[in-house]
Amino acid sequence: MSERTIDFRYAPTVSWTCIGRPDDPFKSLVREDGALLYDFYGRGLGLEVWRFDRVFAFGLQALHPPVSIDQATESARVPIVTTRLVYPDATLTLRAIGHQHGERRTDVLLWQVAAPDVDEFLTRFQLTASAPGRYFAPATLAPGHRIYMADEAVRPAVDFWETVNHYLVEPSDVVPIGSLALVSVPQPLLTVHADGFTSASGLGTELFAVGRDRIAQGALLFPQNHDQLDDVDLDWALSCCGRGASFLARSAAAASHARDARPGCERHDRRLRAQRLAGA
Numbered sequence: 498m499s500e501r502t503i504d505f506r507y508a509p510t511v512s513w514t515c516i517g518r519p520d521d522p523f524k525s526l527v528r529e530d531g532a533l534l535y536d537f538y539g540r541g542l543g544l545e546v547w548r549f550d551r552v553f554a555f556g557l558q559a560l561h562p563p564v565s566i567d568q569a570t571e572s573a574r575v576p577i578v579t580t581r582l583v584y585p586d587a588t589l590t591l592r593a594i595g596h597q598h599g600e601r602r603t604d605v606l607l608w609q610v611a612a613p614d615v616d617e618f619l620t621r622f623q624l625t626a627s628a629p630g631r632y633f634a635p636a637t638l639a640p641g642h643r644i645y646m647a648d649e650a651v652r653p654a655v656d657f658w659e660t661v662n663h664y665l666v667e668p669s670d671v672v673p674i675g676s677l678a679l680v681s682v683p684q685p686l687l688t689v690h691a692d693g694f695t696s697a698s699g700l701g702t703e704l705f706a707v708g709r710d711r712i713a714q715g716a717l718l719f720p721q722n723h724d725q726l727d728d729v730d731l732d733w734a735l736s737c738c739g740r741g742a743s744f745l746a747r748s749a750a751a752a753s754h755a756r757d758a759r760p761g762c763e764r765h766d767r768r769l770r771a772q773r774l775a776g777a
Contacts, residue, residue, distance in 0.1 A: 608716070
């Protein structure tokens, strides 16, 4: 029989990769550009009309858009998705994993900005968040680590002069304005314009410089079934990928071994035949 090959010439340009485990009730998806997709809605919009009700897209503040985007999964058994957005002067690398810690389930997005070919590149990491009838923001006008999803209908008006004339610091006794959407470590996020100046919510870090000898990195944590993220930092987020990859690889190997040991499995049957022949 001839060797089977895959012809990628007709592959779709749109792809979604799940970062959940097989038994994971949270089927978080990563789009081909690294965006995170939640709350799939496929009914009531038309015969062939679908959408995701929560979308978080990521990028850099830059003069030009990415010139190329590539994406890879760690392996077929380890659903850790790495996306590289290559800009003319810098590269944004995103790494997404679904992490289980105790009873808590959190999606972790690691980001890193590098510009090894220039002396200095001034930019910020930013995300565009969208959900019907909702906006995403810190609890106050000040930059914040905790970002909430709140009702657009009751969004307070912003005093322009207050934001321009005062250096704002988030108070320690801040009151949440809605449900917790994500936590940013170690950099807080402030409100910026959304990508393309759309009506979605734009959030970004303070401006920073990267270059030949400097990189910038951080993490966004998206809680799926809890709001207990006070005890996490960037080191915790970085360790999630290492621990998660090891756990997923071990789980996949154990599942494969269990399948091979079942009667009726081709490998199991071959092993029995070999044992019978050896005994004969």
